Amino acid sequence: MASVCFYFQVHQPYRLRPFTIFETGNDYFDDFKNNEILRKVAGKCYLPANALMLDLIERYAGQFKIAYSITGVLLEQLRQAAPEVLLSFQWLAETGCVEFLAETYYHSLSSLFSPDEFAHQVQMHVETIEQLFGQTPRVFRNTELIYNDVLAERIEQMGSFDAILAEGVDTVLGYRSCNYIYRPNGCRRLKLLLKNYRLSDDIAFRFSNRRWNQWPLCAETFARWINAVNGNGFAVNLFMDYETFGEHQWEDTGIFEFLRKLPEEILRHPDNDFKTPSQVASAYEAVGTIDVPHPISWADTERDISAWLGNALQQNAIAELYQLEQRVKQTGDAALLSDWRKLQISDHFYYMCTKYFADGDVHKYFNPFNSPYDSYINFMNVMDNLKTRCLMHEKLKPDLTMV
Amino acid sequence: MNRALRTFMLGWEFPPYISGGLGTACYGLTKAMDRLGMQVVFALPMAEPMRFGGGAGGRQKAACEHPYPFRTVEFRTIASALRPYVPAGQFAGSRQGGKGPGAAHAGSRRSAHISSAHYGSDLFAAVEQYAQKAVEIARHESFDILHAHDWMTFPAAMAVAGASGAPLVVQVHSTEFDRSGEHVNQQVYDIERAGMHAADKVITVSHYTRNIILHRYGVPGEKVEVVYNGVEYDQPAAFPVETLPVKTDKIVLFLGRITMQKGPEYFLRAASRVLEKMDNVKFIMAGSGDLLYQSVEMAAELGIGHKVLFTRFLRGTDVDKAYQMADLYVMPSVSEPFGIAPLEALRHNVPVLISKQSGISEILHSALKVDFWDIDQMADKIIAVLQRPPLHQALRDNGASETSKFRWEDSAARIYDIYETTFNAAQAAVSGR
Structure with a gap:
């Protein structure tokens, strides 16, 4: 069968x-x-x-x-x-x-x-x-x-x-x-x-x-x-x-x-x-x-997670994104939360992949940016903006747990 | 591999006798051709013919005088007042004493041009004279292919081609449009155009330049081939930190001639935008040129005079020091046929931001790229490199490892292939007649 x-x-x-x-x-x-x-x-x-x-x-x-x-x-x-x-x-x-x-x-x-x-x-x-x-x-x-x-x-x-x-x-x-x-x-x-x-x-x-x-x-x-x-x-x-x-x-x-x-x-x-x-x-x-102790995936010939997290740019971007989790959730701002979640879409990190990039091969299925460096810069600019929004909330509404 | 075709090359004097990107390119290419065993007779315009022990038509091998031991490349010197793109007086003295590591950088290696005003009437006379002497020399040589570099050798190349019947390959390292923007010198343009049209093949150093040749000079596309330059790197000198000026701010470096072609204006405008967002940064403009004073004034007008340092022309070890202090190298060129400078910056472990209006941006991947006029994008990317260590590091490391792919041997081998196709096509045309 x-x-x-x-x-x-x-x-x-x-x-x-x-x-x-x-x-x-x-x-x-x-x-x-x-x-x-x-x-x-x-x-x-x-x-x-x-x-x-x-x-x-x-x-x-x-x-x-x-x-x-x-x-x-x-x-x-x-x-x-x-x-x-x-x-x-x-x-x-x-x-x-x-x-x-x-x-x-x-x-x-x-x-x-x-x-x-x-x-x-x-x-x-x-x-x-x-x-x-x-x-x-x-x-x-x-x-x-x-x-x-x-x-x-x-x-x-x-x-x-x-x-x-x-x-x-x-x-x-x-x-x-x-x-x-x-x-x-x-x-x-x-x-x-x-x-x-x-x-x-x-x-x-x-x-x-x-x-x-x-x-x-x-x-x-x-x-x-x-x-x-x-x-x-x-x-x-x-x-x-x-x-x-x-x-x-x-x-x-x-x-x-x-x-x-x-x-x-x-x-x-x-x-x-x-x-x-x-x-x-x-x-x-x-x-x-x-038995799979280390993450595998269906991407590239490596079939690991290096397409999204293989370089320092990707690791930095995603680490900073998840560091914002509590701050974003504490604002109670639905639009802010939704934007933060949309930034988690794996494609954003895929666009920052530098594997084979120097050989002229780009990881780009409809990549909005031509280079992983530009993708990173753009993403970080957006995240900066998102951070500022968190900050605005925090100023307006002092964190009671801190008192 | 059998490289039997013999080439008569009309090229330019080598560094350190001459400054300018053209001389450097000819030197790098010729050395690689020699290493590949290509048979080349190189006609060299010399200001000081006595140095080689002969006047026009001197048949001496340069090997004994020149530090590089050439084997299959022979030299014939032509007494001439020609200088590739070096305006009288402006750069002639600048090379003196600059023979240490890094000496051939930027201002010197890349001192490429004379704005239209600088073309003296005697220049065209010298070009003519050079052509006559070249025909004279060529008469005593046997060769299969003619290869000429940039417009000043084109009249000579056409004359030799006419006299010998050999197929002609011209190589364009820069065009009048790169050097002078829209204010081209008609006489120079005419010579460039005539040379390209007379040639059997035109070699350009980038697709960027190829496009200019197709659209501005009306040369048919099938005749124009791209061969990227190689790069030879000096080993950068590393200085102990205590010998460098105390560094409290991030440093963004512009290193090159301060002329219209190199886009100093855009660098300053971007600097002004950067300073809106961060304070701990300084901008260094290293180089001289006809826009130097205008740039100083502009920095003052933008209110960033205290943040922009003009070092004038840097030589020798000062170039290495400037790189060592820099956090980012910016090449905002308005029009750059190739652009070796960013590769040198990367060799010095400085990440680079380059304009898209350059040949190098076609093949260098580990660099940030912007349109030269897009001030906001330029400023945005400068800030990102200065404020985000992972980005700085990735661009620096990936860029440095990418520099090793620019090899003159590859360029020379490509050019030999072009010789072969050109030669075979010419043979076929003759026998078919």
Whole structure:
């Protein structure tokens, strides 16, 4: 038996606008650019991909299943700027073949910096999903598949989740296969689903690469690779950015056609099926324990957290941001709190990454700034402004605990 | 690799006899060509031909006189009053005594230009004379390719090309627009343009300059190739802190000629903005130039006279000291074909902020970049570097390690490839006729 488990990450950040030290206002986000990008991605990816998914779900009458993790900050933006996209996700929810996963509302790195803030953001996201899609998430995936033992324990303690997702990092698995289900170290009940990064990346990254010896990839070939897992694993976890369809891989690469044919080719083999993460978790038992002391993620070849926290700029920026937590929360200013949380969106730190930068390679999927240094300067200017707002509150309302 | 093509090069005298970026570039490039075993005959205009023991057409190898032991590059000297872009009197004396480490910096190495007013009528006569002598010398040489550096050698290059039939490559290190803004000298422009159009290939030191050549000189794009400069670094001298002036403030350094091209005005305006936000900072303007007095006045008008220090032209170890004290180097150039200075600052462990209107900004990643006119952005970034230690450190360390990628050998190898394609195309054209 080989179950194909698709999960798509759907996220767009609130990008900052250019903000110099001379600015006085406190509108930090580039509404125009964010809307523009949202509309562009909606047109190229969200709308056509959702239409295709709906079509496939109807055609295979319950046999084709998928899962999404849509960030709170994207849902907010969709509600504002592209309600038709939100509606199409709701139609998908109504089919009963689509599972929605939980994550941090702000697509943040809070799991690494503030347990309280993390718990709050997960709760916020769960409530939003319930409200919009009428289902309560049973599976948790952390921002960028950042994962370690501590996180798994915390998720199990929350009590409302059956499984957690992570990257199938070779160094963590050793000789073991990512196609089985595991138990996180320190957990008794929670199950761990690991991404099959080879097969996932064949679609997400290599699909349009003409120098790849498997190019052009057809559904039949891919199904053959899935079939090869039969007898050697339970589930093939294909986790990827939803923007793979139409945005990372443009329509003219044939990515939509590939997806359209895939269910038929997969289901041709009688032992194959599609399952959502919850169904995988309930269908299969954990075969062993996985030990992850240091954080892993699905980013770059390192598959660690260096894309967000690898240099001193990033570490400095995020440390200062979380240092403000108590001050921001004590102000009781909802707008200030919301701005502070939006600054936690992991993309801000990704834009400050200097890995490979000197080689001319930029970490920039819609990076609003051309350089990691500019991204840092801009972010710190905004944070300075935010600090000033805290200070204003503190002056107006003396801290009683200090008296 | 077999590098059999023989080149006749019309270039410029090497440092330390001459100041100016052009001489330095020719020197760095020629040494690298020699290391790669390229066959080059280098026609050198010399003010003091006796030094090489011969007059025009002297066939002596320079190896015995010059500190660098050339093997495959030979020199022919041409007695000439030509000087690459050094206005009479202004910089001629400045080099004296400046032979220590760092001596070739900024004001000297980069003393690149004469504003239009400085072109004397005898200059054009000298250019003509040089051309005639070059034809004379070339008559006794056999070569496959002609390579000329900047406009003053272009008339000579065209004359030699006409007489020999060899394909011509011209290399543009700076254009009249870089040196003079919109107030170009028509006669210089005409010579530049004629040389570029007569050439089989034009080499520029950046895409920035390539664009100028395409748009201002009407040269077809397929004819223009970019070859970035390499850099040779002097080992910076490190001075014990007690030998330096007592430093109480952060220091932002401008080091270069104080001329329109280098954007001193924008530096001062940004300084004024910075001082609105922080007080513990001083701005040093090291260099001379025709806008020096105007800049002093401007600082006073902006009310920041007490925060801006003018050191005039720095030489030798003083350059190293200035770098050692600086927290940030700013190059606000209005138009900079390449721009070696920021790399030298990085070698001295000083982070850099450079204008986007420069060739170097295309390839140097670990630097802050602004449009030269964007005062607020410039000030914003200056403040950030001064106030945020992680940023200062990241720019400094990443920048310093990036400087090692600018190698003259790479430039020379690229140029040889261009020789080959140019030569082969010319051969094909001849045999096809």
